[in-house]
Amino acid sequence: xxxxxQSILRISYHLAIIFALGVLLTACKRxxxxxxxxxxxxxxxQTKPEEYKPxxxxxxxxxxxxxxxxxxxxxxxxxxxxxxxxxxxxxxxxHCVSCHGADGNLAIEGKIxxxxxxxxxxxxxxxxxxxxxxxxxxxxxxxxEMVAIAAYVISLRK
Numbered sequence: 686x687x688x689x690x691q692s693i694l695r696i697s698y699h700l701a702i703i704f705a706l707g708v709l710l711t712a713c714k715r716x717x718x719x720x721x722x723x724x725x726x727x728x729x730x731q732t733k734p735e736e737y738k739p740x741x742x743x744x745x746x747x748x749x750x751x752x753x754x755x756x757x758x759x760x761x762x763x764x765x766x767x768x769x770x771x772x773x774x775x776x777x778x779x780h781c782v783s784c785h786g787a788d789g790n791l792a793i794e795g796k797i798x799x800x801x802x803x804x805x806x807x808x809x810x811x812x813x814x815x816x817x818x819x820x821x822x823x824x825x826x827x828x829x830e831m832v833a834i835a836a837y838v839i840s841l842r843k
Contacts, residue, residue: 748803749810757810764829773837776830780822789841798838808835 749757778787785791789798803811812831815821822831 748807748816749814753810753814754806756813757806757808760809760813760828761806761832761835764832768829768832768836771830771833773830773833773835773840776826776834777837780826781834784819789838799841805832805835805839808838 747754785796785798791797809828809831811819812822812826812834813828814823826834
């Protein structure tokens with residue numbers, strides 16, 4: 686048992702030396718040959734107060750253009766009543782489950798629909814035009830069916 690403990694200590698000692706050599710070689714390749722790695726790390730992590738400049742927040746770009754958003758709103762207005770008779774859950778199961786999951790919580794290639802802040806016009810616009818990884822569903826489902834799917838997506842949040 687003593688020999689096993691000594692072997693483990695020797696192995697860990699040699700691994701520590703190999704690791705240290707690797708770190709030194711990496712530092713030499715980067716041009717840090719004249720200063721120790723500890724000094725370089727310590728000096729780079731300290732920020733002087735006069736050098737600090739706050740980064741202005743990025744301006745959020747709207748998800749859709751104004752005309753695209755208007756298209757989604759006009760589809761919603763046109764089919765809001767007639768879409769109530771369409772089974773949005775069935776359409777969602779056919780067209781959306783593969784990316785968004787049965788309950789809207791799958792995010793392999795799509796958004797988690799239960800957490801998105803999009804309202805019905807934005808959801809319809811997303812289906813109509815597509816964006817990012819989501820392709821357009823224009824021509825795949827009717828505009829009336831898009832309204833029904835959007836209503837079902839909203840119901841998933843509750």
